[in-house]
Amino acid sequence: MxxxxxxxxxxxxxxxxxxxLSGSALINEETRERIQALARQFxxxxxxxxxxxxxxxxRTIAVVVPYEMASRQSFADPxxxxxxxxxxxxxxxxxxxxxxxxxxxxxxxxxxxxxDGGRAAGLILIGQWRHHDQLNAMAERGLPMVVWGARLPHQNYCIVGGDNVLGGRLVAEHLLAQGRRRMVFLGDAGLPEVAQRYRGFAQCLRKNALPLLEQQRAAASFLADSGRKAMLALIDANPTLDAVFASSDLLAMAAIGALRERGRRIPADVAVVGYDDVELAAYFNPPITTVRQPIHEAGGRLVETLLSLIKGQSLPVSAPLETQLIVRESSQATAAY
Amino acid sequence: MxxxxxxxxxxxxxxxxxxxLSGSALINEETRERIQALARQFxxxxxxxxxxxxxxxxRTIAVVVPYEMASRQSFADPxxxxxxxxxxxxxxxxxxxxxxxxxxxxxxxxxxxxxDGGRAAGLILIGQWRHHDQLNAMAERGLPMVVWGARLPHQNYCIVGGDNVLGGRLVAEHLLAQGRRRMVFLGDAGLPEVAQRYRGFAQCLRKNALPLLEQQRAAASFLADSGRKAMLALIDANPTLDAVFASSDLLAMAAIGALRERGRRIPADVAVVGYDDVELAAYFNPPITTVRQPIHEAGGRLVETLLSLIKGQSLPVSAPLETQLIVRESSQATAAY
DNA sequence: GACTTTAATGCAATCGATTGCAATTTGCGC
DNA sequence: GCGCAAATTGCAATCGATTGCATTAAAGTC
Incomplete structure (x- = not known):
């Protein structure tokens, strides 16, 4: 029809x-109703x-989830x-x-x-991965696009994201306050967001005369299994560690599993902190201390930014989203201290 | 351009x-190359x-995720x-x-x-909820659609899903073999898939002279918090329970949290079994025994079925997907028995 | 009653591609 | 050199809607 x-x-x-059907004024009200009735009927x-x-x-927006060919599982992160x-x-x-x-x-x-093919009015890319230059090139072509990720130098594309450096610092301060001293970092610092979390974390430790060594940092993708293996390696390299900062909640969960395999109690022996505050973080055992990124607000902000970019305002700049430490059991000081 | x-x-x-550009034979090879080069260049x-x-x-397929207005969070289920x-x-x-x-x-x-509006060639609906009749009506209008869910009587639409009755039975057999006798069911039996899991479960128990009473069954949506509350109510109504069958892994995780709140150890005091085998089930503490639904195969099957429906073959019928019990720690018999 | 407004509707061009058919060019046979 | 087939290319209609402009009918004015 x-x-x-x-x-x-x-x-x-x-x-x-x-x-x-379009609500034009140039039409007789009776005719409109008759036609609308027919439309409904058929x-x-x-x-x-x-x-x-x-x-x-x-009125279509394309949401693109890049994944690395090697591990097509980026989609697994909650x-x-x-x-x-x-x-x-x-x-x-x-x-x-x-x-x-x-x-x-x-x-x-x-x-x-x-x-270019007219499928969508704009692009939302989730995660910049290692492709800063490629994204810059796309933006320079004038494509209407917004990226979820980290603010970087020489960035010509719109970005929306949390304050990762702050997030990292909050974690370091919290762990220090809990009396932890031998901390390790778990995450792939090749990704800008993770690198910034690491930077905030390490800077704060350095200020407190607690440098992080290379072997106290392990790359791990967003995959749970790679997180587990990386954590096991970290434990073996630093048997006395008393705290882990994982760059995502998924990794934190994998890390907790690995720590238990090696007989560590959480948080008595080792404190674990994640990142993102996904829903399950609160239901995990133990509930995971984490840095909250306001997920719901993120979607709204991404869309708003993109739409105003499409409307042609000058490059909208989005302030970092609220970034906040949520303390739960996995990192509390306990009787053991 | x-x-x-x-x-x-x-x-x-x-x-x-x-x-x-379309690969027609009606064109000079040189002309084609010249034009393709220009296209690339611009x-x-x-x-x-x-x-x-x-x-x-x-070449667009619409994937529709229905949610209930009351709790727009159906999207939270991994x-x-x-x-x-x-x-x-x-x-x-x-x-x-x-x-x-x-x-x-x-x-x-x-x-x-x-x-109808020409946006998509076909429809994939995830979950039938309580809307069997509405789905039938849509299918009768000749809409090309496939639904993920449960096979029901008087069903005129294509369905793809696991064998939920079998899944429920496998869980019951497993728990019985582990020596559990006072079991409860957690899940919203108003949903066809969950109802079938419950049926398989309850039938098997009945055969073993272990009927499930009404107060051994609690409704819980796919939301973690509602799962926690429902589980607390179940514990209070059945203080001696020794096993829980949750209708999804998310609910199983919530249930474990609730059981711990009430001082129960898993699996020593209470065995917990989930459903779906989401990735995190293996990383939870303890790792969760669950019924695997082959997620990756599910997508392929849904798409294949829809495409053949669109091509106009007679209503394709899809056999239930493989349904398999994955035993992990959360339900093992332990020293306590 | 002739003339101007106003309201409602239809005609036809348009969006950016595809494709049947006609037109043109080229090649080949004799 | 003519005729015919094959190879390329262009013309124009088409997909399903929207919209500026023309048209028609009804209403209002003097």
Whole structure:
């Protein structure tokens, strides 16, 4: 069923049908009601593909989740899901549709094709990975895009994210206050966000004369199993460690598993702190101390920023989102101290 | 940049450009290469919106996640994310794009608008909730759709899912073999999938002369907090319980938290079994015994079924996916027995 | 009653591509 | 050198909607 059919049924032209359904003032109220009734009766829905071809207005936003070919599992991180959910909400609220793509992080230019090809009005990329330059190049081409990640020098693209340096510092201060002294860091510092968390963490320790050595830091992707292995290596290299800062809650959970394998009690022997405050962090055993990133606000902010970029305002700058330490059991000082 | 511009640059008509880019045989090889080079140089990407308006072939599939207005958090379940990720993969592999929508479960007919409006070629609905009749009505209108959920009587729509009755039975047999006798069920039996898990579970217990009473069953949505509260109520109503079957891993995690609040040890005092085998189940403390649903295969199966439905074969019927008990620590018999 | 407004509707061009058919060019046979 | 087939290319209609402008009908004015 298309507009022409409906027009025939109603005995009018397609112009009239179009006006009846679009809320134009140039139409008789009775005619409008008659046509709308017919449309309902025959389940007619306006073809939005044709509509936005003609009108040029697109109401679709592409959300791109880059993954590294090697480990296509980036999708496993619950934080990522939280963001996607909040984006879905934020877009729906504003009357936009969401096109979700996973994409090889080395071929991010394919995301550009979604814009060039008219599929979407704008791009939201989740995670900048190691592709700062590629993102800059895309932005310079004038693609309407916003990235979830970390603010970096020489950054020509819009970014939305938390204050990772602050987050790292909050964790260090907290662990110091709990009396911990032999801390290790778990996470892949090749990723800008993680690097900043590490920087905030290490700076604060250094100020307190507690430098972090290279062997007190292990790379681990966002994958649970790689987190477990990296943690085991850290334990073996630093058998006396008394605290772990993991760069995501998922890694924190994996780390707790690994620590238990090696007979450490949490938090009595080792304190563990995560990052993100995913829902399950509070239900884990023990509940995990973590740095909260306001997931729901994140979606809204990403969408708002992108839409104002599309509307053509000058490059919107988004202040870092609120970043806050949530203290739970996994890092509390206990009777053991 | 659009095709006409490129045609002008190349000094040919748009017909020729179109043929050059689409791999038609009706074109000189040199011309094709010249045009393709120009296209690359100017970042020209064919406008797929216009293309499928003209050709009528759509390469977009809508994935709809219904949620209940009351608790818009259905999105929090990690199993759901697993399915979405596997759908994204399955669709990408086959050259389709994925339109993701959350939708009020009471207004599922809005999903129909995605098809009627030409946005998508087909519909994948995740979870049937309490809306069997609505889904039947949609299918009868001839909408190309596939639902993840449970097979029910009088079902006119395509369904893909695991064997929930079997899953429930496997859990019961396992717990009986572990010597557990006072079991409770945690989950909202108003949902068909959960109801079937309960049925398999209860039937097997009955066969062993261990009926489940009403107060040994508590409704709990897919939300962690509601799971915790329901579990607390179950404990109070059945202080001597020695096993819990939760209808999802998320609920199992919440249940474990609640049991600990009441001083129960897992699995020494109470065995806990979940459902789904989400990635974190293995990393939880203790690792959770659960019924595996093959998430990755699920996405592939949903997509295959939908595509063959679209191609117009008669209603494809999909056998239940493999359903398998994964035994981990949370339900092992221990020294306490 | 002729003339101007105003309201409602239809005509036809347009969005950016694809494709059947016609037109042109080239090559080949004799 | 003519005729015909094959190889390329262009023209114009088409997909399903929207919208500026023209048209028609009804109402209001003097």
């Amino acid at each position: 298309q507009m022409a059919d409906l027009a025939r049924l109603a005995g009018v032209s397609t112009s009239t049908v179009s006006r009846a 389940n007619y829905t306006i073809n939005s593909v044709a509509t936005n071809l003609r009108s040029g207005v697109k 934080f990522l899901h939280g963001i996607i959910g909040s984006l879905a909400d934020a877009l729906t609220e504003r009357g936009y549709e969401m096109l979700l793509s996973r994409m090889d992080a080395d071929r991010l230019d394919m995301a550009a094709a979604l814009i | 659009q095709m006409a511009d490129l045609a002008r640059l190349a000094g040919v008509s748009t017909s020729t450009v179109s043929r050059a 970042n020209y990407t064919i406008n797929s919106v216009a293309t499928n308006l003209r050709s009528g072939v759509k 199993f759901l994310h697993g399915i979405i990720g596997s759908l994204a993969d399955a669709l990408t592999e086959r050259g389709y794009e994925m339109l993701l929508s959350r939708m009020d479960a009471d207004r599922l007919d809005m999903a129909a608008a995605l098809i």
